[in-house]
Amino acid sequence: MSSHREAPEIAKDPVADSTDLYAFISPDNANTVTLIANYIPLEGPAAGPNFYEFGDDVLYEIHIDNDGDGDADVTYQFSFNSVNTIPTTFLYNVGPIESLDSSYWNRRQFYSVTRVSGWDRSEVLATNLACPPCNIGPLSTPNYPALASAAVHSLGNGRQVFAGQRAEAFFVDLGAIFDLGDLRPIANLHNTFGLPALQAAAGVNSTAQVNVHSIAIQVPITDLTKGNIAPKNPALAAASIGVWTTASRRKAHVRGDDGGRGFDTGPYVQVSRLGNPLFNEVLVPLSQKDGWNSQSPSGDSSYAQGVASPELAGLLNVLYPGAFPHLAAYTKPRADLEAILLTGIPAGVVSPTFSTFTGTTQADMLRLNLAIPAASSPNPFGVLGGDVAGFPNGRRVTDDVVTIELQAIAGATIPLVDPTYTKDGAIADVSDGVTGAGLSLLATFPYLGTPYSGYNVPA
Amino acid sequence: MEPVSRRTFFKQAGVAAAAVAVAGSTAVAPVGLGTAMAGAATTKDAPLAPEENLRGNEELVAHIKNAHTGEISLFVGEREVTIHDTTVAARLVRATR
Numbered sequence: 435m436s437s438h439r440e441a442p443e444i445a446k447d448p449v450a451d452s453t454d455l456y457a458f459i460s461p462d463n464a465n466t467v468t469l470i471a472n473y474i475p476l477e478g479p480a481a482g483p484n485f486y487e488f489g490d491d492v493l494y495e496i497h498i499d500n501d502g503d504g505d506a507d508v509t510y511q512f513s514f515n516s517v518n519t520i521p522t523t524f525l526y527n528v529g530p531i532e533s534l535d536s537s538y539w540n541r542r543q544f545y546s547v548t549r550v551s552g553w554d555r556s557e558v559l560a561t562n563l564a565c566p567p568c569n570i571g572p573l574s575t576p577n578y579p580a581l582a583s584a585a586v587h588s589l590g591n592g593r594q595v596f597a598g599q600r601a602e603a604f605f606v607d608l609g610a611i612f613d614l615g616d617l618r619p620i621a622n623l624h625n626t627f628g629l630p631a632l633q634a635a636a637g638v639n640s641t642a643q644v645n646v647h648s649i650a651i652q653v654p655i656t657d658l659t660k661g662n663i664a665p666k667n668p669a670l671a672a673a674s675i676g677v678w679t680t681a682s683r684r685k686a687h688v689r690g691d692d693g694g695r696g697f698d699t700g701p702y703v704q705v706s707r708l709g710n711p712l713f714n715e716v717l718v719p720l721s722q723k724d725g726w727n728s729q730s731p732s733g734d735s736s737y738a739q740g741v742a743s744p745e746l747a748g749l750l751n752v753l754y755p756g757a758f759p760h761l762a763a764y765t766k767p768r769a770d771l772e773a774i775l776l777t778g779i780p781a782g783v784v785s786p787t788f789s790t791f792t793g794t795t796q797a798d799m800l801r802l803n804l805a806i807p808a809a810s811s812p813n814p815f816g817v818l819g820g821d822v823a824g825f826p827n828g829r830r831v832t833d834d835v836v837t838i839e840l841q842a843i844a845g846a847t848i849p850l851v852d853p854t855y856t857k858d859g860a861i862a863d864v865s866d867g868v869t870g871a872g873l874s875l876l877a878t879f880p881y882l883g884t885p886y887s888g889y890n891v892p893a
Numbered sequence: 894m895e896p897v898s899r900r901t902f903f904k905q906a907g908v909a910a911a912a913v914a915v916a917g918s919t920a921v922a923p924v925g926l927g928t929a930m931a932g933a934a935t936t937k938d939a940p941l942a943p944e945e946n947l948r949g950n951e952e953l954v955a956h957i958k959n960a961h962t963g964e965i966s967l968f969v970g971e972r973e974v975t976i977h978d979t980t981v982a983a984r985l986v987r988a989t990r
Contacts, residue, residue, distance in 0.1 A: 697952045700968025700972070
């Protein structure tokens with residue numbers, strides 16, 4: 435998956451496990467950037483009696499690097515606090531929840547937002563903001579869109595924020611990919627290890643009809659840039675920022691003797707990180723994934739070998755013998771992937787003015803060029819599809835990052851940096867065969883769709 | 894003594910070893926703190942003065958990383974303070990016997 439359960443230790447800690455990160459110029463508010471960090475993978479909608487919530491003991495952060503060094507220059511912090519308003523009931527709610535202050539709603543969650551800039555300059559933007567409830571069903575949450583809408587809070591100065599449950603927008607055929615890479619659309623080409631041949635088939639979305647918990651914040655472009663400028667020239671490095679999200683826990687936790695939570699103390703320790711989708715999942719060895727999660731992007735040169743020589747590219751040649759002869763013969767370091775994922779793409783590679791380049795520091799960050807406006811007709815294949823407002827220029831909720839990255843690893847982007855390379859014919863069919871068609875999204879902030887209700891899913 | 898801020902801890906290696914939790918103002922931890930605090934006027938066995946006590950509901954956890962070198966990490970508030978005190982380490986280890 436994008437980053438769901440991508441490392442052994444964080445897979446056991448869902449509330450701190452980042453799943454997806456999005457960063458894009460707001461399509462309906464051109465002077466702002468929307469940043470969305472999703473947590474808690476694969477929430478089954480029917481989750482009673484204890485529905486999902488953020489971790490009160492987790493510090494969630496969205497970081498922005500605006501000078502290319504892979505360290506945060508602006509950070510938005512989110513801290514949560516849960517309360518039980520009806521101590522005597524075993525229920526999440528004892529009647530229909532029709533407003534965020536409903537007296538029927540027992541288990542509620544609130545949060546604060548803090549902006550940190552420079553080196554430890556903190557500004558509390560808001561406290562005690564209400565999260566919406568989870569989507570339970572027609573009796574408990576009869577008008578869920580209204581509850582979610584009420585949970586979009588203005589922070590002033592052109593900023594707004596939302597934190598709560600949303601429908602999963604990421605799509606992937608997880609079952610096929612991790613069954614030894616038998617991508618269903620080209621399964622007939624798989625070597626199958628001598629087992630009976632597979633037939634080509636359409637993909638199956640493994641993340642259909644599940645929910646996540648989203649932290650979404652929309653801020654003016656000038657909130658994020660060095661010198662608070664609004665970049666106009668996309669070819670300049672100053673036009674691009676790097677974005678990543680982290681979750682951190684206190685270093686020491688002592689369990690309570692009475693079955694209660696006990697206490698946490700000491701500094702926060704980073705336990706989850708996400709910049710580009712699939713980076714930790716696909717390019718970092720299993721034994722190093724949790725270590726990667728604890729690091730800052732500025733130290734990612736130590737993981738660059740996995741980008742320059744990705745294991746998956748070699749596996750494609752083994753799993754699909756004869757399908758990728760040009761990729762098999764290509765022995766140079768993958769400068770295309772290093773640019774896309776670690777430094778940004780310099781101007782002149784895709785076009786004279788397109789760039790996501792932030793500098794020579796190798797750092798896994800989701801890079802967004804703030805001088806490139808949102809596309810009026812987004813192409814889910816982003817830059818590969820000729821839409822320079824899409825991934826890997828930021829990431830929109832509709833971008834098909836799995837297919838984009840599979841094709842890139844299979845060699846689709848090598849010609850950008852090495853014109854002597856000819857793409858293999860099979861490239862066009864490299865996909866997990868799943869699309870975002872049918873996803874229910876919003877046209878306005880926070881863009882992700884209404885979460886599935888436990889009454890309706892599973893049907 | 895090595896204070897660690899929120900923004901520098903990311904680059905520090907994690908720790909994994911036996912930890913000794915000292916909640917509140919038990920007899921052991923304050924002795925260690927009193928010993929290690931640079932410039933502290935108290936001797937290592939002196940009782941804490943009122944102003945030296947833990948703040949409010951603050952909890953303190955001491956993690957002996959290496960009993961022989963006396964390397965102890967103290968977790969308090971949002972800080973980690975590392976001290977090197979073989980005497981305190983030895984007392985804590987013996988207290989568990």
